Amino acid sequence: MPSPAPLDPRNDVLEVIREKALWIRRRSFQMVYEAQLGHPGGDFSAADILATLYFGVLRFDPRTPLDPNRDRFVMSKGHCTGAFYSVLAAAGYFPETALSTYMQPESMLNGHPNRNYLPGVETNTGPLGHGLPVATGIAIAGQIDGAGFRTFVLTGDGELQEGSNWEAALTAGHRKLENLTLIVDRNRLQQGARTEETAALDPLDDKWRAFGWHVEVVDGHNHQQLHETLTRSPKGRGKPLCVIANTIKGKGVSFMADNVAWHHGVPNKEQFEQAMRELV
Amino acid sequence: MSAAATLASGLFDCRDAFSSTLESLAEADPRIVTVVSDSVGSSKLVNFRKRWPERLVNVGIAEQTVVAIGAGLANGGKVPFVSAASCFLTARAMEQIKADIAYSNVNVKLIGQSSGVAYGELGPTHHSIEDLAWLRLLTNLTLIVPSDPWETEQAIRAAASFDGPMFIRVSRMPVPAIVRKTPSFQIGRAETLAEGDDLAIICNGVMVHRALAAAATLAAEGLHARVINMSTVNPLDDGAIIAAAQTGAILTVEEHSVRGGLGGAVAEVVTTHDPVPVRRMGFPGFLPTGSAEWLLEHFGLTADGIAEAARGLVQSKRK
Numbered sequence: 001m002p003s004p005a006p007l008d009p010r011n012d013v014l015e016v017i018r019e020k021a022l023w024i025r026r027r028s029f030q031m032v033y034e035a036q037l038g039h040p041g042g043d044f045s046a047a048d049i050l051a052t053l054y055f056g057v058l059r060f061d062p063r064t065p066l067d068p069n070r071d072r073f074v075m076s077k078g079h080c081t082g083a084f085y086s087v088l089a090a091a092g093y094f095p096e097t098a099l100s101t102y103m104q105p106e107s108m109l110n111g112h113p114n115r116n117y118l119p120g121v122e123t124n125t126g127p128l129g130h131g132l133p134v135a136t137g138i139a140i141a142g143q144i145d146g147a148g149f150r151t152f153v154l155t156g157d158g159e160l161q162e163g164s165n166w167e168a169a170l171t172a173g174h175r176k177l178e179n180l181t182l183i184v185d186r187n188r189l190q191q192g193a194r195t196e197e198t199a200a201l202d203p204l205d206d207k208w209r210a211f212g213w214h215v216e217v218v219d220g221h222n223h224q225q226l227h228e229t230l231t232r233s234p235k236g237r238g239k240p241l242c243v244i245a246n247t248i249k250g251k252g253v254s255f256m257a258d259n260v261a262w263h264h265g266v267p268n269k270e271q272f273e274q275a276m277r278e279l280v
Numbered sequence: 281m282s283a284a285a286t287l288a289s290g291l292f293d294c295r296d297a298f299s300s301t302l303e304s305l306a307e308a309d310p311r312i313v314t315v316v317s318d319s320v321g322s323s324k325l326v327n328f329r330k331r332w333p334e335r336l337v338n339v340g341i342a343e344q345t346v347v348a349i350g351a352g353l354a355n356g357g358k359v360p361f362v363s364a365a366s367c368f369l370t371a372r373a374m375e376q377i378k379a380d381i382a383y384s385n386v387n388v389k390l391i392g393q394s395s396g397v398a399y400g401e402l403g404p405t406h407h408s409i410e411d412l413a414w415l416r417l418l419t420n421l422t423l424i425v426p427s428d429p430w431e432t433e434q435a436i437r438a439a440a441s442f443d444g445p446m447f448i449r450v451s452r453m454p455v456p457a458i459v460r461k462t463p464s465f466q467i468g469r470a471e472t473l474a475e476g477d478d479l480a481i482i483c484n485g486v487m488v489h490r491a492l493a494a495a496a497t498l499a500a501e502g503l504h505a506r507v508i509n510m511s512t513v514n515p516l517d518d519g520a521i522i523a524a525a526q527t528g529a530i531l532t533v534e535e536h537s538v539r540g541g542l543g544g545a546v547a548e549v550v551t552t553h554d555p556v557p558v559r560r561m562g563f564p565g566f567l568p569t570g571s572a573e574w575l576l577e578h579f580g581l582t583a584d585g586i587a588e589a590a591r592g593l594v595q596s597k598r599k
Contacts, residue, residue, distance in 0.1 A: 068357050116385055122355055124384040127375055133345045134380055137315075137352015137360075144313070144334055144358070164376075167342035171349070174340075 076131020129162025173212025
């Protein structure tokens with residue numbers, strides 16, 4: 001298993017992550033613009049996390065997507081396929097040209113990911129609160145076998161209002177699944193309003209600690225912090241890890257940042273062109 | 281006409297066949313694990329846990345998670361049997377069954393324990409007479425409703441070697457063993473347990489032995505009912521149903537709501553291919569207080585009740 005894959009000849013992992021994150025933002029926004037559908041605000045809040053995972057953390061080989069020893073990544077916030085499909089293409093799971101079929105009739109690139117269409121997708125998500133429970137099951141399989149792979153899952157923050165997450169949190173804490181890492185894309189906005197005005201999540205770190213998890217709070221747009229936190233060996237921690245990544249929905253484009261309208265807003269020509277001028 | 285299947289003396293709990301079969305499979309295949317939601321005893325998995333504590337995952341009272349963790353274990357290379365009370369497993373975790381199991385198309389076996397009205401007096405919250413109706417909509421989820429211990433064993437063995445999502449309904453209601461002339465189990469294939477051309481009785485699960493007893497009574501009166509054990513509800517054996525329609529009348533009998541289960545499935549095939557009268561026996565909806573046996577009797581789901589319905593159906597056919 002290459003570690004991490006793909007290796008960059010310049011051996012400057014943070015520089016690669018920075019480039020890939022920018023590319024994910026530009027490419028995913030183009031997908032949303034062309035499809036006139038998507039969830040660009042969440043794509044942008046997750047872009048740095050995804051770039052860090054795929055270009056600095058996960059051990060995988062896109063040529064053998066079902067290798068039993070691969071690290072698993074579960075995209076629980078399955079609506080953010082603009083960013084997810086972009087990072088999978090960038091990581092070599094399928095040709096980048098496929099991205100231009102996003103949400104077109106009979107495309108492999110559904111609005112939400114389907115593992116039966118696309119290599120690199122571990123489980124079909126879309127309804128919220130599904131990723132962490134499935135990832136917990138994957139981690140338990142690894143625990144039973146004493147396997148070396150790690151399991152990562154990315155959820156939104158509004159998504160944590162789904163009770164299924166807390167069922168899984170209880171089990172993961174109880175079983176001390178140190179091979180499991182949850183990353184919360186804490187952009188503080190859900191579809192209709194701020195999380196804290198809807199069904200408040202704070203103090204979020206205390207909640208995870210109370211469930212038996214180790215908690216790290218990071219800047220979800222700081223590649224160095226993300227990379228250091230996610231590459232630290234889990235051995236001996238004796239607890240699952242929750243990384244609360246403080247992010248900004250729509251990060252990278254001035255008129256989208258922290259603006260709830262861009263949860264599933266789509267750009268017109270002018271907005272698209274302005275965003276492309278800013279994303280450099 | 282070959283002789284009909286008969287019933288052996290003695291009564292069995294199909295959960296015992298489930299657990300003993302699973303243990304024998306688990307001896308040979310280390311990938312087999314069980315996942316339960318505080319349902320170790322009710323699934324008869326106490327001995328499994330004693331033998332392989334690390335291969336029994338108990339998530340506590342959390343049906344959404346029991347199903348999702350099954351999906352995750354399959355991703356991690358295991359062959360998980362997720363075993364929980366059918367009423368909670370299917371209703372509480374329906375979206376996990378839809379998205380994580382069926383739509384994701386993963387190799388997970390869901391075991392719906394104590395299905396139908398087995399919990400009797402505990403009431404409609406604990407009855408599982410809707411499970412087949414809502415699961416039948418997930419077209420790639422194989423559904424099996426075994427009739428007795430032998431068929432339960434066959435279904436569990438078939439599940440272990442079948443690659444894909446499956447739901448097996450296991451009853452705790454005591455049933456006699458069915459003595460088959462030529463035992464043969466195959467997923468998706470109906471089993472004709474008695475020959476006859478006056479009408480066809482299509483049934484499954486705990487209703488099969490009652491239908492066989494009804495057919496024996498009817499045969500003594502000169503009325504020959506074909507008894508078809510439709511243990512696989514999905515994929516359905518359309519050919520057996522189309523052939524059954526040639527008798528001119530079909531009676532479906534199930535320990536399930538009359539809406540959307542086996543009777544509904546049979547009616548869909550019959551109306552598409554060869555419309556003949558179909559009478560559906562089952563439960564009407566939320567049920568009154570009563571033991572499992574009382575409920576079956578109250579709603580005519582007995583050998584006598586089935587025979588009576590068959591006579592009426594044949595009579596109306598002849599008019």
